Every structure is written in C-alpha cells, then in structure tokens.
Amino acid sequence: MRVIAITSGKGGVGKTFFSVNLAVALTKLGKSVTLIDANFTTPNTALISGYLTFFNTIHDYLSERINDISKVIYKTSYGFKIVPGSIDLNSMIDARIERFNLFLEKIKDEFIILDTAAGIGREAVSSIMNSKEIIVVVNPDISSIIDAKRVIEVCNRIDKKILALVANKISKKEDVKKIEKYLNLEVNLILPEDKRVKDSIEKRIPFIELYPSSYIASQILNFASYLSGELYEFKPNLFERIKYSFYL
Numbered sequence: 001m002r003v004i005a006i007t008s009g010k011g012g013v014g015k016t017f018f019s020v021n022l023a024v025a026l027t028k029l030g031k032s033v034t035l036i037d038a039n040f041t042t043p044n045t046a047l048i049s050g051y052l053t054f055f056n057t058i059h060d061y062l063s064e065r066i067n068d069i070s071k072v073i074y075k076t077s078y079g080f081k082i083v084p085g086s087i088d089l090n091s092m093i094d095a096r097i098e099r100f101n102l103f104l105e106k107i108k109d110e111f112i113i114l115d116t117a118a119g120i121g122r123e124a125v126s127s128i129m130n131s132k133e134i135i136v137v138v139n140p141d142i143s144s145i146i147d148a149k150r151v152i153e154v155c156n157r158i159d160k161k162i163l164a165l166v167a168n169k170i171s172k173k174e175d176v177k178k179i180e181k182y183l184n185l186e187v188n189l190i191l192p193e194d195k196r197v198k199d200s201i202e203k204r205i206p207f208i209e210l211y212p213s214s215y216i217a218s219q220i221l222n223f224a225s226y227l228s229g230e231l232y233e234f235k236p237n238l239f240e241r242i243k244y245s246f247y248l
C-alpha cells in the first residue's frame with residue numbers, strides 16, 4: 001500500500017483536480033485506489049469526483065461518531081473509492097486529526113491518495129506526516145513558487161520523499177524553467193493551463209474521462225503508469241501533440 005499526499009504551498013493550484021484525475025488514471029491501469037479528502041477545513045474532493053450523495057464523512061470517523069471505516073468509504077462510478085470530507089463547521093471542530101493515522105492503517109488498497117490542505121498548517125503537516133510519498137503541485141506565479149519552497153523545506157526536514165513536482169497551469173516553457181530554478185528541483189510532470197478543466201469541474205466529470213485523448217490526460221496517465229510500474233505509453237491526439245510541442 002502506498003500513501004501519497006498531494007500537497008502545495010498555496011491554495012487553488014489544482015491539487016483536487018490532479019488528485020481526482022490521478023485516482024481515475026490509476027484505476028484505469030487496474031490499481032485499487034482510495035482517494036481521501038484530507039483537506040479538513042475546505043473539503044470538496046467528493047463533489048469534484050461527481051459524488052454528490054454521501055451521508056458520512058471522514059470527520060465522522062475522526063470525531064469518533066463512527067468507528068467502522070466502511071461507513072465512510074464510497075465507491076465512485078469511475079471505480080475508485082472516495083472518503084468525503086465534511087463542510088459542516090461543527091464536525092470540523094470535533095475532528096481529531098490524530099485518529100487519521102489509525103484510519104489509514106485500516107485501508108487495504110494499493111494506493112491511498114490524500115488530497116490535502118495547502119500550506120504548512122496543522123492539517124497539511126498531519127497529512128504529510130502520515131504519507132511516505134509527497135507530490136507537490138505548483139503554479140508558475142511567484143507566490144505559489146515561494147510557498148511551495150516552504151512545503152518542500154518542511155518535507156526535507158522531516159525526511160519525507162518528494163515523489164514528484166507537478167507544474168500545473170503552465171502556458172509557456174519559461175514557466176517551467178522559472179519553477180525549477182527557484183525550487184532547485186526538477187519538474188516531473190507538466191500540465192498546461194486548459195480552459196476545459198473548469199468545464200470538467202462544473203460538470204463533475206473527471207477531466208480524463210471527458211477528454212481522454214487530451215495532452216493533460218496522456219500526461220496524467222503516463223505518470224500513473226510510471227507510479228504503478230506498468231509499461232503503457234499514452235499519446236495525446238495529433239492536434240494537441242502539435243499544439244503543445246510549440247510551448248511546452
């Protein structure tokens with residue numbers, strides 16, 4: 001079982017977008033996946049995964065209202081499982097983040113993906129502490145890069161492996177160079193700025209389901225196959241291949 005936290009320094013960089021699509025991609029490759037909304041204060045992973053009807057959340061387990069983990073795990077129509085977060089403020093106050101570790105130990109899937117809170121506050125660090133591997137998502141704007149540096153420093157200090165640096169919302173080659181230069185780390189996955197991401201979120205259908213032959217879909221599927229040790233190679237359609245070869 002691999003526990004992978006998807007984190008960032010700044011909010012709104014695309015962690016939830018990436019987490020959901022990575023879960024879909026790994027599932028397509030035959031892996032069992034549980035995606036957990038570990039963004040305890042502003043949860044929305046389940047909604048973005050198209051999962052609208054849930055009654056229990058991870059907060060019910062963390063606050064000891066529920067002790068049976070199967071009651072907070074839901075199967076999505078895309079094959080992976082999801083553990084929703086709660087947007088109820090009272091349940092947030094009751095949540096015991098320490099119980100989170102116990103929760104993770106009980107899940108038996110091959111991959112557990114934690115869609116975390118941004119930054120280095122208590123809940124973000126708790127997710128990082130509970131994961132062996134960390135994926136940092138960053139955007140090309142300087143505040144996102146500066147905040148990412150802080151998260152990377154925290155990971156280094158507590159000996160957590162940065163599995164990958166994902167540059168999201170990229171619109172030119174220089175963006176990637178800027179990120180690599182400032183963070184002194186290689187970008188492992190480049191995801192372009194794409195207006196259709198918003199559509200997919202509004203429709204509550206994962207991007208790679210809606211646009212399976214897009215550049216973004218092939219990038220995430222190739223990354224998932226690298227993670228899972230499968231030797232598939234996904235290629236975007238000719239139009240997107242040519243389009244992005246100019247500036248990525």
Ligand SMILES: Nc1ncnc2c1ncn2[C@@H]1O[C@H](COP(=O)(O)OP(=O)(O)OP(=O)(O)O)[C@@H](O)[C@H]1O
Nearest residue numbers: 011012013014015016017118169192193194197198
């Ligand atoms: N590659 C992209 N191209 C265009 N828009 C994007 C891209 N990735 C994400 N977005 C947009 O950015 C916004 C934030 O995405 P998302 O909710 O995944 O970020 P987040 O890091 O999870 O935010 P939070 O820190 O609040 O949890 C969404 O409106 C989404 O549509």
Ligand SMILES: [Mg+2]
Nearest residue numbers: 015016039115
């Ligand atoms: Mg999010």
